[in-house]
Every structure is written in structure tokens, then in C-alpha cells.
Amino acid sequence: xxxxxxxxxxxxxxxxxxxxxxxxxxxxxxxxxxxxxxxxxxxxxxxxxxxxxxxxxxxxxxxxxxxxxxxxxxxxxxxxxxxxxxxxxxxxxxxxxxxxxxxxxxxxxxxxxxxxxxxxxxxxxxxxxxxxxxxxxxxxxxxxxxxxxxxxxxxxxxxxxxxxxxxxxxxxxxxxxxxxxxxxxxxxxxxxxxxxxxxxxxxxxxxxxxxxxxxxxxxxxxxxxxxxxxxxxxxxxxxxxxxxxxxxxxxxxxxxxxxxxxxxxxxxxxxxxxxxxxxxxxxxxxxxxxxxxxxxxxxxxxxxxxxxxxxxxxxxxxxxxxxxxxxxxxxxxxxxxxxxxxxxxxxxxxxxxxxxxxxxxxxxxxxxxxxxxxxxxxxxxxxxxxxxxxxxxxxxxxxxxxxxxxxxxxx
Amino acid sequence: xxxxxxxxxxxxxxxxxxxxxxxxxxxxxxxxxxxxxxxxxxxxxxxxxxxxxxxxxxxxxxxxxxxxxxxxxxxxxxxxxxxxxxxxxxxxxxxxxxxxxxxxxxxxxxxxxxxxxxxxxxxxxxxxxxxxxxxxxxxxxxxxxxxxxxxxxxxxxxxxxxxxxxxxxxxxxxxxxxxxxxxxxxxxxxxxxx
Ligand code: SF4
Ligand code: SF4
Numbered sequence: 001x002x003x004x005x006x007x008x009x010x011x012x013x014x015x016x017x018x019x020x021x022x023x024x025x026x027x028x029x030x031x032x033x034x035x036x037x038x039x040x041x042x043x044x045x046x047x048x049x050x051x052x053x054x055x056x057x058x059x060x061x062x063x064x065x066x067x068x069x070x071x072x073x074x075x076x077x078x079x080x081x082x083x084x085x086x087x088x089x090x091x092x093x094x095x096x097x098x099x100x101x102x103x104x105x106x107x108x109x110x111x112x113x114x115x116x117x118x119x120x121x122x123x124x125x126x127x128x129x130x131x132x133x134x135x136x137x138x139x140x141x142x143x144x145x146x147x148x149x150x151x152x153x154x155x156x157x158x159x160x161x162x163x164x165x166x167x168x169x170x171x172x173x174x175x176x177x178x179x180x181x182x183x184x185x186x187x188x189x190x191x192x193x194x195x196x197x198x199x200x201x202x203x204x205x206x207x208x209x210x211x212x213x214x215x216x217x218x219x220x221x222x223x224x225x226x227x228x229x230x231x232x233x234x235x236x237x238x239x240x241x242x243x244x245x246x247x248x249x250x251x252x253x254x255x256x257x258x259x260x261x262x263x264x265x266x267x268x269x270x271x272x273x274x275x276x277x278x279x280x281x282x283x284x285x286x287x288x289x290x291x292x293x294x295x296x297x298x299x300x301x302x303x304x305x306x307x308x309x310x311x312x313x314x315x316x317x318x319x320x321x322x323x324x325x326x327x328x329x330x331x332x333x334x335x336x337x338x339x340x341x342x343x344x345x346x347x348x349x350x351x352x353x354x355x356x357x358x359x360x361x362x363x364x365x366x367x368x369x370x371x372x373x374x375x376x377x378x379x380x381x382x383x384x385x386x387x388x389x390x391x392x393x394x395x396x397x398x399x400x401x402x403x404x405x406x407x408x409x410x411x
Numbered sequence: 412x413x414x415x416x417x418x419x420x421x422x423x424x425x426x427x428x429x430x431x432x433x434x435x436x437x438x439x440x441x442x443x444x445x446x447x448x449x450x451x452x453x454x455x456x457x458x459x460x461x462x463x464x465x466x467x468x469x470x471x472x473x474x475x476x477x478x479x480x481x482x483x484x485x486x487x488x489x490x491x492x493x494x495x496x497x498x499x500x501x502x503x504x505x506x507x508x509x510x511x512x513x514x515x516x517x518x519x520x521x522x523x524x525x526x527x528x529x530x531x532x533x534x535x536x537x538x539x540x541x542x543x544x545x546x547x548x549x550x551x552x553x554x555x556x557x558x559x560x561x562x563x564x565x566x567x568x569x570x571x572x573x574x575x576x577x578x579x580x581x582x583x584x585x586x587x588x589x590x591x592x593x594x595x596x597x598x599x600x601x602x603x604x605x
Contacts (some may be wrong), residue, residue, distance in 0.1 A: 084427040086434045326424045327417065388414045 009145040010059075011052050018048035060137050060148055068281040069099040074314075075280065075321050082325030103273065111269035116177030125175060126267070126274040129168035133281040135161045140288050141216050143298045143306035154215040155207065158289060159200055162244065165282070166192040169253060172275070173263035184262025187332065188253040192244055194336055198343035199240035205233040205347075205354040206293050209363065215289075219297035223366060227294040228373040231380040232350040234294050236343050238319070241290070243335070245282045248324035250335050257329075287316035330393075337393045346383050353379050444523055446551045449506050452522035453499055454549040455542040460518035462492040469513035474500040494539060501527065502535035511553045520549030 073088065073096065080087025089095035113122055139154040141147040151157055166188055173185020207213060209229060210221035227234050243250035246262075254262030264275045291297055291312035300308035330338065353376065361368040435442055467475040478496035511519050522545075529535050 078428075081428045081432060082424045084430065084433050086432050086436075322421065322424065322428075325428075326420045384414065 011056055014052035014055055015045075015048050018051060056148055060142075061134055064134065064137055064281065064284070065277070068277055068284055069103070071284055071317065072102070072276070072280050073098050074317070075283075078318065078321045079325055082322065106270050106273035109269040109272075111271065112266070114177050114266050117266065118175035118177070121171050121175035122266075123271075125168050125172035126271045126278075128171060129165055130274050130278040130281070132161045132164040132168075133278050133285055135164075136285040136289070139215055140285065141219060141292060141297055142288075142309050143304070146306065147216060150214055150216045153213045155203055155213050155218070155289075155293070158215075159196075159203070162282075162285075163192070163196055165244075165278070168278075169263045172267070176263070176266035178266050180259040180261075181263050181265045183259045184253050184265065187259075188246070188263060190332075191246075191250065191252060191335060191339075194339040195240045195243040195250075195343070198236050198339060198347045199244060201344070201347035201351060202230075202233040202236035202240065203293065205230045205350050208351070208354050208358050215292050215297070219292055219299060222296045222299070224369055224373065225294060225296050229369065229376055230294065230350065230354070231377050232346055232383060233354075234290075235380065235384065236347045236350065237290065237293070240339070240343055241286045242320060242323060243339070245279065245286060245320075247283070247320060249327040249330055250338075251329060252332055252335055255329055283317055283320055284313060287313045287320065290316045334393045337391075341391045342387050342393070346387060349379070349383055350376075446523075448523050448525075449508055449550055449552045450522040450524045451501055451504075451506065451527040452524045452545070453501075453537060453542060454520040454522050454545070454547050455497065455539075456518045456547070457494070457539075457543055459516045460494065460497075461516055462494050463515065465513045465515060466510035466519050469509045471507065471509060472503055472505065474503045475510060476500075497539035497542060499537045499542075500535065501537055502532050508553055517554065520554065521552050523548045523550050 076098070077087040077089075077095070087095070088098040091097040091101040113119060136158055138148045139151050139157055141150070169188035169192075170185040173181040173183070173188065176182070206218065206226050209226060210218040212218060212221065242248070246253045252258070252262075254264065259265070264272055267275060288309070291309060295312050295315075297312070298305035298309040300311075303311075357363075357372050357375065361372060363369060363372075462477060462479040464477045464479075467473070467477050476496055476498040477494065479492040479494055482493045506521065508521055511521055527535070
């Protein structure tokens with residue numbers, strides 16, 4: 001059974017428990033305790049396969065949802081601390097029950113659909129928003145031998161799937177029948193398409209080094225963390241993906257002070273909750289991808305691999321929260337200029353340098369890797385410094401003359 | 412060099428992250444109140460009050476109601492009046508303190524309480540009985556000379572000055588002492604002026 005699920009330890013366990021037979025294609029280990037005759041007779045492997053796959057999907061999706069709700073609490077607490085206040089601490093001990101209180105509140109709220117809304121699209125948008133976040137989990141390796149699927153084009157899949165959320169935002173903004181929501185949707189499209197390019201290009205450096213698109217192989221290829229070898233790529237990826245998630249310096253899509261709350265202005269109740277969950281979940285998945293690409297994924301000493309992965313995810317999530325707490329929102333033209341004039345050239349420089357290094361140096365030698373790390377660090381610092389010195393983000397204010405027709409002329 | 416400002420900003424937020432938050436958990440923790448805080452209640456010393464009704468006269472809103480009767484004792488200086496009704500409707504009070512300023516006998520002060528939310532408008536009227544029974548924590552607003560008597564708000568370790576400044580009522584109690592309904596009895600109906 002040639003399946004991407006095969007390398008998954010849990011999947012094999014469940015499958016073998018159900019359908020271990022000598023004639024199995026999946027080759028259950030003959031010496032383990034699992035190798036008694038399974039529960040299902042020969043010829044019913046497809047059922048075992050389905051059950052095992054569903055079990056894993058259930059486990060992963062639910063664990064992720066729980067983690068995302070916990071993350072909402074963590075983010076609000078940490079954000080509070082960054083602003084020298086406490087954050088939510090009233091519901092339960094240390095406010096730990098706050099996510100539950102939020103969920104109850106959202107469920108109890110009236111679920112409004114505006115009269116001018118396009119009902120179908122309006123209701124569909126939250127689903128389209130949350131699905132790509134969950135789909136990313138399909139290829140994310142959570143630990144040694146634990147992933148839903150080791151797809152050989154893993155990172156390409158991630159890039160493709162995450163860009164669906166742009167569509168969801170535009171659907172939400174377009175269908176609400178609200179100008180602010182429409183603005184939010186338009187901004188989402190403009191911003192997210194612009195930032196997709198530097199993000200994808202920043203990954204290319206990693207791919208050049210790892211020589212594979214599969215996330216599992218990328219983790220296994222990292223002899224020293226790629227954050228050292230690809231500091232520029234990491235910077236571009238971090239900035240670009242925080243723009244893709246609409247997080248703080250780039251949260252124009254839902255800029256409260258400008259357009260109420262952007263594309264989800266008209267949403268209430270659990271639909272709004274789903275949007276929030278998708279946004280917070282996106283932070284976790286993006287942190288997971290960053291941990292996989294740049295920080296050796298699950299690998300680490302002493303502690304179990306899943307714990308290492310979680311630690312790294314929360315490390316990057318912390319970084320995102322820190323950025324959110326620190327940087328003020330940019331203007332729309334500055335955001336666009338940042339993508340096209342700043343991140344895009346930097347990511348191209350990164351690819352160029354990395355490609356030359358991969359060609360010129362023997363990357364199997366550890367000493368050469370450290371040499372590359374040194375060169376790339378210097379390039380990163382110099383590049384960022386030079387670009388921030390010479391690239392002008394956003395134009396000067398211009399005088400705009402608007403001709404208002406006289407009442408007599410207007411007729 | 413550009414970009415250093417951003418790094419500096421990250422440092423600032425990290426400093427905030429590490430230090431103790433400034434939040435005060437209000438119902439459990441309280442900021443010390445300044446003695447000149449003009450609270451939402453009044454402190455009235457009946458033995459000093461002559462029922463001259465200056466306070467009622469000077470109140471711009473006319474919300475102090477005083478009803479007296481002659482005590483009958485023919486004193487050489489004049490009659491001392493007994494007080495039947497002394498109602499202050501703090502539901503309409505703007506806490507200007509003019510009544511306190513007007514009192515010639517230092518008998519009326521602003522208080523220092525501020526947790527005065529009530530379910531009924533009528534409960535916002537402070538009656539003479541409540542004024543009599545209430546703990547006396549006069550605000551020193553308009554009477555800053557009170558602060559001279561054994562209390563120095565500027566010093567680091569303030570001497571506990573029983574008579575001024577601090578709210579001592581534990582907010583957890585359902586009713587403050589002297590308030591209508593404190594003894595399980597119903598609040599008296601038909602407050603003055605209604
Ligand atoms: S504080 Fe002002 S408004 Fe209130 S009772 Fe005194 S004089 Fe009237
Ligand atoms: S002004 Fe002072 S003395 Fe006169 S009635 Fe009012 S509280 Fe009493």
C-alpha cells in the first residue's frame with residue numbers, strides 16, 4: 001500500500017491492531033505485541049485503513065483546536081504582560097477558563113445575517129477561512145514519525161493551501177454588503193497576494209539547502225538549524241507570514257481604527273468565533289512551519305520530540321506576540337512598499353547568495369555550513385541595514401485637489 | 412542607522428513584560444485614597460449642627476432637605492432646633508461641595524466612599540439616620556486644616572488618622588452600617604422630596 005501515511009507510527013499501530021495478517025501489504029511488525037491476528041479478517045484492510053486514518057485526523061484536528069483555544073488565552077495573557085497589565089485572569093484559576101467563557105459567550109450571541117448580505121457566500125466564508133488552517137496540519141510533522149502524511153511536495157502544498165484564506169476574506173468582505181467589510185476584503189487581496197511572493201521566495205533558500213520539498217526531509221536535512229544558515233530568509237518569512245496572517249504591523253485588513261473590523265465587521269456569534277479561531281490557529285500553524293523550516297522541527301535533545309516541537313511552536317508564537325505588542329500599524333502604501341521594495345529584493349538576494357554557496361561549497365561538511373552561516377549572517381545584517389537606509393517606504397503626502405461641481409453644474 | 416528604533420521598541424515592550432504589571436485588582440486590592448477625595452456620601456456631626464440650613468440654602472440644586480422644630484428650651488442665645496429630617500439626595504448631587512463650604516459649624520463634610528450604586532433611585536437619598544450611624548471618614552476637601560491634626564499625607568508612613576480620609580467599609584458586605592435595610596428591615600419608602 002504505497003501511502004504517505006505509512007511512515008506514521010500511530011497509523012501503523014492502529015492499522016496493525018485492527019488488521020494484522022501475514023498477507024498484509026503494510027507489513028506489520030511480526031514480533032511486536034500487535035502481531036496477533038487483527039480484529040478484521042483478511043480482505044478488510046480497507047476498513048482498517050479508513051478507521052486508522054479517521055482516528056488520526058480526529059486526533060490531530062481536535063488537538064489542534066484545543067491548542068488554538070489555549071493559544072488565544074496565552075496570547076491575551078502575554079499581550080497583557082507586554083503592555084504592563086495582567087490580561088484575562090478572572091475566569092477560573094489564572095483565568096484559564098477564559099477560552100471556555102469566550103466560547104459560551106459567542107455561542108449565546110445572536111447570529112446575524114445582514115439584510116443586504118449574499119447569504120450563501122456569507123455563511124460559507126468562515127468555513128473557507130478555517131479549512132486551510134486545518135489542511136496545513138496534514139503535512140506538518142509534529143514529532144518523530146508522527147505526521148498525518150509525508151507528502152513529497154509538502155511545502156508547496158502548504159503554500160498553496162494557506163493562500164485559500166485570501167479567498168475566504170474576500171468572500172466575507174464582499175458578501176457582507178458593508179463598505180468597511182468590502183474595504184477589508186480588498187485590502188486582504190492586495191496585501192496577501194503581494195506578500196505571498198516574498199514568503200514563497202524566502203522558502204526557496206531552505207529548499208536549496210535541504211534539496212527536498214518534503215517537510216520531514218527538510219527537518220532531517222538540517223544539521224545546524226536553518227535559522228542560522230538562512231537569517232535573511234527567516235526574516236522575510238517571519239515578516240511576510242505575519243502580513244499574511246494579518247498580524248500587527250500589517251493588520252490593515254482588520255484595522256479597527258480605520259475600517260471597524262474589516263472583513264468580519266458583520267459577523268457575530270460563532271461565525272465570528274470561527275474567524276478568530278482561524279486567525280489564532282494560523283499563528284500556530286505558521287509557527288509550526290517556521291519551526292520545521294528553520295529550527296529543526298521536532299529534533300532536540302533529552303525531551304520527547306513532540307514536546308520539542310510544541311516548545312518551538314510556542315517560541316515562534318511568542319515572537320509573533322512580541323511583534324504584535326511592539327510595532328504600530330503601517331499605512332497601506334507603506335505595507336505594499338514593504339513587500340515590493342524591501343522583502344522581495346531581500347528574498348531574491350537570499351536565493352542568489354544561497355544558490356552560489358550551495359554550488360561552490362560542499363554542504364556535507366559541517367565546517368562549510370558554519371562558513372555559510374557566517375556569510376549569510378553578514379549578508380542579512382548588511383542587506384537589512386542597506387535596504388532600510390535607502391528604500392523609502394511610502395510616499396510624501398501629496399496635495400490632492402478635488403473639484404466639487406457647483407450645484408447648478410451638477411444638474 | 413535605520414531599524415534601531417524598532418529594536419529599541421522591542422526592548423521597551425520586553426522591559427514591560429519582565430516587570431510587575433501595574434494593574435491593581437480593584438475589588439480585592441485598592442489604591443490608597445487621598446484624604447481630599449470628594450466621595451459620594453456625606454459625613455454629618457449632629458452634635459455640631461445647629462440646623463441653620465445654610466447647607467440647604469447654598470446647594471445649587473436644592474437637594475438637601477432639612478425639617479426642624481423648636482426644641483422648646485428658651486436659651487439666652489436663641490433656640491436650639493431639633494432636627495426631624497436631614498435628607499441629601501445624592502442621586503442628583505454634583506459633589507460641588509458648596510454645602511460643606513457653607514456650613515458655619517464644621518458639621519457637614521464630604522465623605523470618602525465611592526461604591527454607591529443602588530438598585531432604586533430612592534435608595535440614593537441619604538437620610539439622617541444613616542448619617543448618624545455611618546462611620547465618620549470626612550474628606551478634607553474645603554477643610555484641609557483637618558489634615559494638620561496628626562495626619563501628614565506627604566510623609567511616607569501616614570499615621571492612621573481615624574477621622575479623615577480612608578474608606579473603611581469592606582465592600583463585600585451587602586450593606587454598609589447605618590444604611591436602610593442594614594438590620595434586615597425594609598428601606599423606608601417615600602424619601603423626602605419625592
Ligand atoms: S455637594 Fe453641591 S450639589 Fe451636593 S448637596 Fe452639597 S451643595 Fe448640593
Ligand atoms: S450648614 Fe452645617 S450647621 Fe447648618 S444645617 Fe447644614 S450641616 Fe447643620
